[in-house]
Amino acid sequence: MIEIKNITCKLNENVVLDGVSFKVNKGESIAIIGPNGSGKTTLLRVLNGLIDVKRGEYIFDGQRIDSRFLNDAKKRKIFHKRIGFVFQNSDNQLFCKTVFDEIAFGLLQFDIKYEEIEKRVYDCLKLLDIEHLKNRVPYTLSGGEKKKVAIASILALNPDVLILDEPLNEIDPKSKRKIKELLQTLNGFGKTIICATHDFDYFKGLFKRAIVLSSEHKIIYDGDFDSLIGDKEFLEDNNII
């Protein structure tokens, strides 16, 4: 479903991804792991088509994602509908005046009947346990609540691939477990989950595969998640724990 071929990215002349290659099949659940500044967020932005890759190739469902593709508004819209991205900082992601509007925003970009939009919004509010927040102003919520609203706003679009950047930041333990269960359920529905995280304990049982980025911005591990978590020496050597 996703194929990354030898991608190298530079930001302000600094290399942030160096010759990264991997494939993701439909329905996989993958953890992207690495120390701070290793390029996890950049990789996720590449996967979402937010960075125009100059070197290397990004193929999504047989379609090459490059500047030509992303300049086509219709294709870009369909692409973003299929691949949802939850930002690390929710303040940057929430821009509507109420939580209800926030979740409905993506759906309003398509010609969907209002009844269907309302149904989906209420389902997402229920799924994330945030029904009581529906009339609140998103930017005045707490960190955890904002994160839940951000996830709900992406979920409403029913994407095939869900990409999350540090989703458990600022979230209390109960909500962390709830989000893990939610991601497990979504993975069970056949959604592909790609998630950058440091919270291994909370995600036990969710991820089948892990990709580790080094401080040199290269992939140094691509394999079984449980085996990686068991290898304390490797994790310590690479500044992950």
Add this chain to the structure above:
Amino acid sequence: MDWLKEKDEFEFEIKNESFIEKTLSSLLSLISKIRRFDNRDRGIYKIHEAFKIYFTLINIILLSLSFNKFYIMLNASYVILLIIFLDDKDVLKILNMLLLVFIFSSLIIGPSLFFGNKNALLVIVKITISIALTMVMSITSNWHNIISAFRLIKVPNIVLFIFDSAIRFIYLLSERAYAILCSLKIRSVGHIKKPYSTLSQIMYNLFVTSIDMSFKVDEALECRCFSGEFKYSIYKKVGKFEILYSIINLIIIAGFFILS
């Protein structure tokens, strides 16, 4: 590293750093002004802003046109009725302001009464009622909903989105500025030699943050399939409060035509 094991005995002059306190309190008041609407979902506060804005506007125009004492009394009674249903703090805020307005306009217009201006008192009362109506509308309204009420006069959605974003950015950047100032406050041991240059550095930080945030919002819009046309969602449904508010206002408007 030996200095870490020993106790410091610095000498410093302590001065009152009132600029930090003043800036912190003004930031807090700004944040609370934006936040205050978040949990008020009852009575007059619940009425949709579109109703409040347009009826207030009509009432003020009609009030300025009328010289009928009964109509002015009707408006005064209506304002008192509205004020009764407000929170204590808001009532106090409005009464304070009205007292100032009354004194100020009396000082300016009052003397003309001695030179034969029979309408001077009427004008003072009309000004006070107009200010009261505007204050009730402003105090009970959510800023975001006031902005969205402009959709009724065909202001493009993208313009409204820019206004909404401005309020959002003011709130988020104020929160950030507040956090930085708190950190400055707890690290300011003794006296800051150039307090205002510190503020300029904070402003620079906020400026860079705001640029970064605007780029991220652009990406967030992109990720949620935004294709240039900003679509505002659903109109708020008209409830019993809106109906009651409209009936009362329509009676007052009818009063203008009947009494005039």
